[in-house]
Amino acid sequence: MNRIQSPVTGNNKNAASYEQKTVAGADMEEVAGRKELEAHWVRVCDRLRKEIGDKAFKTWFGEVELGKLETGKLRLYAPTRFVRDWVARHYGDRVLAYWQAVNTTVASVEVNLVPPPAPRRANDIIAMPPVPTSPQNYQSSALPRLGPAIGRGSEDAFQGPEARYTFANFVVGKPNEFAYAAARNIAEQDRPLPERNPLYIFGGVGLGKTHLMHAIWHAIRERDPKTRVLYLTAESFVNRFIQALRTKNTGQFKELFRNVDVLMVDDVQFICGKEASQDEFFFTFNSLVEQNKQIVLSSEKPPSELQDIEERMRSRLGSGLVADIHSSTYELRLSILQTKAENARVPVPVAVLEFLAHKISTNIRELEGALNRVVAHGQLIGREITVEMAQDVLHDLLRQADRKVTVDEIQQRVAAHYNIKLAEMSSPRRARSVARPRQVAMYLAKQLTTLSLPQIGKRFGNRDHTTVMHAVRKIEELKISDLSIAEDVELLKRQLQG
Numbered sequence: 160m161n162r163i164q165s166p167v168t169g170n171n172k173n174a175a176s177y178e179q180k181t182v183a184g185a186d187m188e189e190v191a192g193r194k195e196l197e198a199h200w201v202r203v204c205d206r207l208r209k210e211i212g213d214k215a216f217k218t219w220f221g222e223v224e225l226g227k228l229e230t231g232k233l234r235l236y237a238p239t240r241f242v243r244d245w246v247a248r249h250y251g252d253r254v255l256a257y258w259q260a261v262n263t264t265v266a267s268v269e270v271n272l273v274p275p276p277a278p279r280r281a282n283d284i285i286a287m288p289p290v291p292t293s294p295q296n297y298q299s300s301a302l303p304r305l306g307p308a309i310g311r312g313s314e315d316a317f318q319g320p321e322a323r324y325t326f327a328n329f330v331v332g333k334p335n336e337f338a339y340a341a342a343r344n345i346a347e348q349d350r351p352l353p354e355r356n357p358l359y360i361f362g363g364v365g366l367g368k369t370h371l372m373h374a375i376w377h378a379i380r381e382r383d384p385k386t387r388v389l390y391l392t393a394e395s396f397v398n399r400f401i402q403a404l405r406t407k408n409t410g411q412f413k414e415l416f417r418n419v420d421v422l423m424v425d426d427v428q429f430i431c432g433k434e435a436s437q438d439e440f441f442f443t444f445n446s447l448v449e450q451n452k453q454i455v456l457s458s459e460k461p462p463s464e465l466q467d468i469e470e471r472m473r474s475r476l477g478s479g480l481v482a483d484i485h486s487s488t489y490e491l492r493l494s495i496l497q498t499k500a501e502n503a504r505v506p507v508p509v510a511v512l513e514f515l516a517h518k519i520s521t522n523i524r525e526l527e528g529a530l531n532r533v534v535a536h537g538q539l540i541g542r543e544i545t546v547e548m549a550q551d552v553l554h555d556l557l558r559q560a561d562r563k564v565t566v567d568e569i570q571q572r573v574a575a576h577y578n579i580k581l582a583e584m585s586s587p588r589r590a591r592s593v594a595r596p597r598q599v600a601m602y603l604a605k606q607l608t609t610l611s612l613p614q615i616g617k618r619f620g621n622r623d624h625t626t627v628m629h630a631v632r633k634i635e636e637l638k639i640s641d642l643s644i645a646e647d648v649e650l651l652k653r654q655l656q657g
C-alpha cells in the first residue's frame with residue numbers, strides 16, 4: 160500500500176466501517192477515545208472548510224475517512240489514489256498543523272487508500288463451469304449449469320443472467336438497430352465467422368450493452384443448451400487473474416477460460432492500464448480465436464479510443480465486427496417507456512411517458528428508474544399518475560437533468576482557474592499561456608456538453624473542428640504524462656458538475 164506522510168480529512172459520518180468494527184468490539188475506554196478523535200476530526204474539517212472554501216473541501220475531503228490514531232500516527236483513508244495524492248501534495252502540511260492544534264499527541268498524519276471492496280462474484284459469471292478444484296473436475300463438468308452456489312463454496316456461486324434481458328424485451332430503434340442486428344446474428348449462427356469475431360459492442364453508460372450481452376446468452380443457450388457460454392465482467396476477469404497469480408493457480412485459470420465455446424466480457428475498458436491482465440486476456444483471446452470460438456465484448460468506448468492499451472490488443476479488439484449504440488432518441492425513449500409500462504401492466508398516461516422521454520435523456524437506466532418511481536408512487540400511495548405527480552416525485556432527478564454545463568460556464572471557470580482573460584478563449588493568440596487553458600476548455604466542452612466538434616469550435620473564436628479535435632487529443636495525452644494537467648482537469652470537472 161502506498162503511503163504518504165501528512166494530509167487529509169473527510170467525511171466523519173462515514174468513518175471507515177472496517178475500523179468501526181474494531182471499535183465496536185473494544186472496551187468503553189476505547190469507545191470514548193474514538194468519540195474524542197471523531198470530535199477532533201470535526202474540528203479539523205471545520206477549519207479546513209473555512210480555509211479552503213466549501214467547494215474545494217467537498218471535492219477533496221468529502222470522501223476522506225477518519226482512521227485510527229496509534230502511537231502518534233493518525234491514519235486517514237482516501238477513496239482514490241488521485242484524491243490521496245492531491246490531498247497530500249496540496250493540503251498535507253495544513254492538515255497536520257490543524258490536527259496538532261486540536262490533539263497534541265498527533266505526530267504525523269498518514270493517508271492510505273481505502274481498501275478495495277471484495278471482488279464482486281455472485282452475479283457476474285454466468286453459465287460457467289465451477290472453478291475446478293482439479294483439471295479432471297473441470298473436464299467432467301461438461302455442461303455449464305445455471306444455479307446457485309456451485310464450485311468451491313459460495314465464492315464461486317453464480318446466478319443466471321437477468322431473465323428480462325432478452326431480445327424480445329429489447330426495444331429496437333435507430334440508435335441501436337445495428338448493434339441489435341449484430342447481436343442477433345452472433346446468437347443465431349452455428350459457427351463464428353472470422354470477420355465477425357469478436358463482436359465488439361460499444362456505447363455510453365446505460366444504453367443497453369449488458370442487456371444485449373445477456374440476450375445473446377439466452378438465445379445461444381435456448382438454441383443449444385450444451386454450449387459453454389461464459390459471461391463475466393472485465394473486472395471479474397482481472398480479479399480472478401490476480402487471485403490465480405496469488406494462489407499460483409494460473410494453469411487452472413487458463414484452462415477454464417480457454418475451454419469455453421463463447422466468451423463474453425462486459426466493460427472491457429476496465430482492463431486498460433492493467434498490463435499483466437491485458438497480456439493474459441490477449442493470450443486467452445488468441446487461443447479462443449484460433450479454436451474458432453466466438454468472443455463478444457462490450458465497452459464504453461470504441462477500440463480506437465481506449466487509453467493505456469497495447470497496440471496489439473487494440474487491433475485485436477477491433478479486428479471483428481464493431482457495433483455501436485448511439486445516444487437514445489426521443490422516439491426510442493418513448494417506445495421503451497411504452498413497452499415497460501405495458502409489461503408492468505400499469506396504465507400510465509401517454510402525456511406522462513412523453514414528459515419523461517423529453518426530460519430524461521441521459522440514459523435508459525435512469526429513464527427506467529424514473530418510470531419505476533412514478534409507478535411505485537401511484538401504486539403504493541394511490542396517487543393518480545399525472546405529469547404534475549411525476550414532476551413532484553422526480554424533482555431531484557429533473558433538477559439534475561436540467562443542470563447542463565454550458566460552454567460559457569466552462570470558459571469562465573477555466574479562465575479564472577488559469578488567471579487569464581475570458582476573451583483569450585476566443586482570441587487568435589497562440590502563446591502557450593493562453594493556448595493550453597483554451598485546449599483544456601475545449602476538452603471540457605467536449606466532455607461535459609453534447610455539442611459537436613464544429614459547434615465547439617465556433618464558440619472558441621470560430622475555430623475549425625480539427626483544432627478542437629487536436630485540443631481534445633492533446634489534453635488526453637497530457638492527462639497521462641503531466642500530473643498537474645490531470646489534476647487541473649479533474650478539479651475543473653468536479654467544480655463544473657458540482
Ligand SMILES: Nc1ncnc2c1ncn2[C@@H]1O[C@H](COP(=O)(O)OP(=O)(O)OP(=O)(O)O)[C@@H](O)[C@H]1O
Nearest residue numbers: 328329330363364365366367368369370495523524
Ligand atoms: N433498447 C432497450 N430496450 C429495452 N430496455 C433497454 C434498452 N436499452 C437499455 N435498456 C434497459 O436499460 C437498463 C440499462 O441497460 P444496460 O445495463 O444494458 O446498459 P449498459 O450499456 O450495459 O450500461 P453500463 O455502461 O452502465 O454497463 C437495463 O435495465 C436495460 O434493460
